[in-house]
Amino acid sequence: MLSIQIKPQPNAIMFQSFDNSVALNQEARAQWMALLARAPMPLLERTLEMHVQQRRTEWLRRPETGLYMVQGRVGGTGERFNLGEITVTRCTLRSKAEDGTQGAVGVAYVLGRNHRQAELVALADALLQEPAHHQNLAHELLTAVRQHLSILQSQHEAQTQSTKVDFFTVAREAGDTADEKGT
Amino acid sequence: MNADDLKKMQPGFDSPVLNSQLVFRRALQALSMPGRLVDLPNLAAVPRQGHSASALLLLALVDSDCRLWLSPSLAGTDAQAWLRFHSGCHFVQEPAQGNFLWLCAQDRWPLISDMHAGTDEYPDQSATCIMETGSIQTGTNSQAWSLSGPGIPSPVGLTAEGLPADFAAQWAGNHATFPRGVDILLTTATQVLGLPRSTMLQSFEMLEV
Numbered sequence: 605m606l607s608i609q610i611k612p613q614p615n616a617i618m619f620q621s622f623d624n625s626v627a628l629n630q631e632a633r634a635q636w637m638a639l640l641a642r643a644p645m646p647l648l649e650r651t652l653e654m655h656v657q658q659r660r661t662e663w664l665r666r667p668e669t670g671l672y673m674v675q676g677r678v679g680g681t682g683e684r685f686n687l688g689e690i691t692v693t694r695c696t697l698r699s700k701a702e703d704g705t706q707g708a709v710g711v712a713y714v715l716g717r718n719h720r721q722a723e724l725v726a727l728a729d730a731l732l733q734e735p736a737h738h739q740n741l742a743h744e745l746l747t748a749v750r751q752h753l754s755i756l757q758s759q760h761e762a763q764t765q766s767t768k769v770d771f772f773t774v775a776r777e778a779g780d781t782a783d784e785k786g787t
Numbered sequence: 788m789n790a791d792d793l794k795k796m797q798p799g800f801d802s803p804v805l806n807s808q809l810v811f812r813r814a815l816q817a818l819s820m821p822g823r824l825v826d827l828p829n830l831a832a833v834p835r836q837g838h839s840a841s842a843l844l845l846l847a848l849v850d851s852d853c854r855l856w857l858s859p860s861l862a863g864t865d866a867q868a869w870l871r872f873h874s875g876c877h878f879v880q881e882p883a884q885g886n887f888l889w890l891c892a893q894d895r896w897p898l899i900s901d902m903h904a905g906t907d908e909y910p911d912q913s914a915t916c917i918m919e920t921g922s923i924q925t926g927t928n929s930q931a932w933s934l935s936g937p938g939i940p941s942p943v944g945l946t947a948e949g950l951p952a953d954f955a956a957q958w959a960g961n962h963a964t965f966p967r968g969v970d971i972l973l974t975t976a977t978q979v980l981g982l983p984r985s986t987m988l989q990s991f992e993m994l995e996v
Contacts, residue, residue, distance in 0.1 A: 663798060664799075666803070696793070711793070
């Protein structure tokens with residue numbers, strides 16, 4: 605049986621290995637940055653509301669929007685080619701507590717042109733680096749983002765599944781042909 | 788850029804557009820009126836190394852297409868990380884490869900003739916060199932050199948502390964290659980003085996002879 609799945613329009617959200625909590629322990633920051641970059645805005649606003657009010661932001665790099673060239677490769681040995689440009693907003697900030705103690709430096713690179721989103725993601729990145737906030741935020745925010753992404757993924761899969769087509773061919777039964785009977 | 792560099796990182800200009808325009812304007816002023824000291828207000832949290840004026844000039848002038856050569860006491864420091872972070876410029880090992888050079892007062896400087904002077908077809912591609920000096924005096928009382936040339940109504944005197952002993956000779960060589968040649972910005976902690984390649988520099992003793 606051969607099954608062909610016709611995928612719907614390419615989805616902007618890619619599903620990656622670090623969407624799962626069981627992923628590598630190393631490079632934890634890279635993982636949460638990737639998760640945060642795909643966190644939905646309402647979730648970010650809701651979770652970080654308290655921190656936004658309590659902390660002061662020192663901008664190292666204000667949110668700025670630019671283009672990145674995305675390169676693709678066909679096959680394992682294929683030459684790189686330019687797939688197209690994507691809009692990315694980035695920013696870097698140092699978040700300070702109200703008493704002025706310096707916090708960690710948070711970095712954000714997010715798709716699109718939403719400066720507020722970049723700011724919130726960078727703030728979340730900074731807070732996650734601080735032991736005092738890591739536990740809470742990892743629970744409130746990262747778990748929620750993972751859930752959100754897994755829901756999206758299952759929706760995506762369901763949509764793909766609905767276009768699944770099964771092709772049946774009449775299979776030859778083993779030992780049934782003249783050739784094999786032969787001499 | 789690693790996380791440790793980022794931890795110590797200082798912000799750049801408060802208002803990147805307006806402040807870099809202001810610094811650019813001052814640099815233009817310095818180069819169009821050589822021999823005049825131009826003030827550079829402190830507009831950014833500059834790195835500890837080097838003069839504030841030099842850091843501001845470079846922050847305003849360099850971008851990701853520029854290659855920058857740093858003198859040994861600046862290379863690998865916060866100043867390098869700061870410029871890399873805010874401007875995206877690249878750093879080179881050889882003075883001849885740099886579009887911009889930042890020479891710190893306590894280092895041994897490369898010769899002006901070793902810097903990129905542009906080509907006859909593209910003299911605009913020559914290097915711009917920022918030289919840090921201890922102090923600069925201008926005006927008729929200054930006895931070291933007399934400046935003349937485009938942008939200077941009547942010859943002005945210049946004394947700069949900390950330049951190499953053979954600076955006048957090096958400069959004469961640089962001036963002789965016109966239209967090619969290196970442009971120099973001399974800085975003190977908060978001021979800048981332009982020496983474009985068109986400026987003639989003579990020591991007063993030579994004039995009297």
